[in-house]
Amino acid sequence: MSFKLAIVGRPNVGKSTLFNRLVGRKLALVDDTPGVTRDRREGEGRLGELEFTVIDTAGLEEAKGDVLEARMRQQTDLAIADADLCLLLIDARAGVTPLDRHFAQILRRADAPVVLAANKCEGNAAHAGLTEAYELGLGEPLPLSAEHGQGLDLLYDLLQPLVQAVDRDEISETIREEAEGGEEDDFDAETPYEPDLEAPLRIAVVGRPNAGKSTLVNQLIGEDRMLTGPEAGITRDAISVEWEWRGRRVKLFDTAGLRRRARVTEKLEKLSVADTLRAIRFAEVVVLMIDATIPFEKQDLHIADLVEQEGRSLVVAVNKWDLIEDGQEVMRDLTEKLGRLLPQIRGVPIVTFSALTGKGIDKLMPRIEEVHTVWNSRISTGKLNRWLEAMVSRHPPPAVNGRHVSLKYITQVKSRPPTFAVFSSRAEEVPPAYKRYLVNGLREAFNVPGVPIRIFMRKTKNPYAHRAKKR
Template sequence: MSFTAAIIGRPNVGKSTLFNRLVGSKIALVDDTPGVTRDRRPGEARIGDLYFTIIDTAGLEEADPASLEGRMRAQTEMAIAEADVSLFLIDARVGVTPIDEHFAELLRRVGKPVILVANKAEGKVGEAGVMEAYSLGFGEPVALSAEHGVGMADLFAALLPFEQLEEALEDEGEGDDDVIDPSALEEEVEQVDPTRPIKVAIVGRPNAGKSTLINTMLGEDRMLTGPEAGITRDSISVDWEWQGRPIKLFDTAGMRKKARVEEKLEKLSVGDALRSIRFAEVVVLTLDVTMPFEKQDLQIADLVAREGRALVIALNKWDLIEDRQKAMAELREMAERLLPQVRGVPLVPISGLTGAGIDKLMAEVLRVYATWNRRVPTAALNRWLASVLEHHPPPAVSGRRIKLRYMTQPKARPPTFVAFCSRPEALPESYTRYLLNGLRETFKLDAVPLRLTLRKGENPYEDKAKKR
């Protein structure tokens, strides 16, 4: 068990830059604009052979608790309470500001260990700020440059005692008995479960209720929420368990029409959300049921299908609908008409605010995940293909017949099929769609994208004919 460190400081002192440096990847959005980070974001950090959990936080600001800045500060205070040690960042080029002094007092009141970090200390400009940092009363500051990686050895030395403390606590709890208990081995085998956490990305337009839905699932205010559109910027992953099944949830930024995305920060946020879709296994498209299936919703669903991910549509704010039976019939008809590429996609009415329908939503997530991983036996595929060819053979092109000889499924995630035929380049696209629809209907492969590749079957007598 490793320790947890939270990066704390006022806006624009380089917290996300240090976070990216420690996790070894540019996963947190970084920009010169103050206040880019809003939610607290955990990551697995490493300095040399020191491994620990790091939490990126929003910049501390004095604000009304009901305002967006006030809610961001509440998220940061939760991170301080959760961590074993706080890395308190100041900007060495600016020096100690009144805001730094105010939040230094806040950290002292919490009573948890604090490591003072003077960031941006490279060059002579930062030297004065490093000396000034002593006035905050946290001892010798760690001078570093998160952007250039300078001073990481000093940070390693400052954090090392916390790993040693964790190891001492673990050793204290262990017994001196070397006898192996067989029942303990059985428990260990059960814990090493081959079923990894299912990666579920929650996507949708801004203000569709994605973060509220995740907070309700978790039973805590983990994500920053509010009436303002576009609050979420970073894609945040959280671990959750539903009925004993481990789930990794990804909260993403709302995706607007491409023409409306002008600001650099929003472009970065949307890019982060697109990466979450690519790394997910199941994508939950959250629709505001008062404005369903707008053009942007359809484009997101099409993107999910093109990326080969399983799809579930959550009809959020269902508690606002009066005639629910009529509304559901209309929505099903719209889904079948507007999303033929993911025919049979489940529509689940939910309320992210009250939690109604979440169990049904997760049941559908597990069902489409199983479908996404399904493999159809080759024998069953070829029996089906023989039946299809008997009732509806491929059309003749340029007076020549096209022969479909054999079909197999080389991989799943999503289900991918290969058909061997005499002239793959001549087979009409309409017939390919007919085969895909038949596969979907016969083998119950709804709500997941299917792939069908045509290959030319090799003629064993072709070389002999050329020699003659």
């Protein structure tokens, strides 16, 4: 187990800014609005040669019951329980507030050691708050400026012995297990060891607000990892979760709900949308979640079209299926609308389930694996050219300006998504309608449903073009 550092504190003290500084990337959303972070987010932190896991948490707030703030607090409590060290962050410019004192008292009862850090210590305005921080009784405060990177050397000196202690414990445990011959279940004489060199399958769950994306992720991994509730728009960041399905490593991305662009006016929501779009670009399979009671709005089709433009494979997940009475009729309607309104990616698989109860969830991952296999598929050049010859014989390209367009040959240049190049001496004159004819033919002949197909026309060189014309 790697060393885990949880950054905690009241809202708007700079926890996400420090998190981004430690992981070296802008993973967490940062804004002046208090309470931007709601879910806990993990990342691989680095300071010098030290490597550790850093956890960004929601702002500590005193709330009870089933309100959103209370559920956010539960996520933070889970991060504290899982951490090896808690870094209590305060705002040195604002000084010590009653909320800081309250949570410092709570953290003293935590199992993990607590270190006090005062953020925003750049400039003279922070001196009074830094001195005031001694009142919390957590020892000497660590002066930091997460935005400007100041004080990280002091944090390094603090973390170095802790990280090295964890490393020594792991090495000692490994040596002990090897000396004892390991556990009985670690080795099977009939099954040779095969190293797992396969990269994790990256899946992004997207959709409109309140479609049940976070509930689905929690149901898949079997724990309440994501913050959920009846309120729309709870998720703001694209949170990644490591998981394993049937021995295969999976990386799930829970994303913020995507509304129509005209309704996205606040800066924070724009940041959330940008984070979701990055998750789509990073994913291999995108699960588009829709509400069975409000199927296929215009925004759903816009999201699906966006996935197609990014070249990602697509699965449509229909949530809240337990609320539907005539399932067959609704499914026929969904299939018809999807084929008619999204013809560029025909054959997209549709999976129905209830994320809340878990009924039907087991059908999702097999379909994701199937569409991922298709997305990675390659077709031999020989088969492609025999297919092209039959397609051209059945329906030749239209003549342009009275001149015949000849398609010479075709080859697959890449997968992920399947991409093909068709060579012709007059490639630029092949109309878009004929390209669609070829794409549909490829999809039908080689069974390529649910993934984008790219076809590029390439011009062949005339071997006699360099020769001078004879008079």
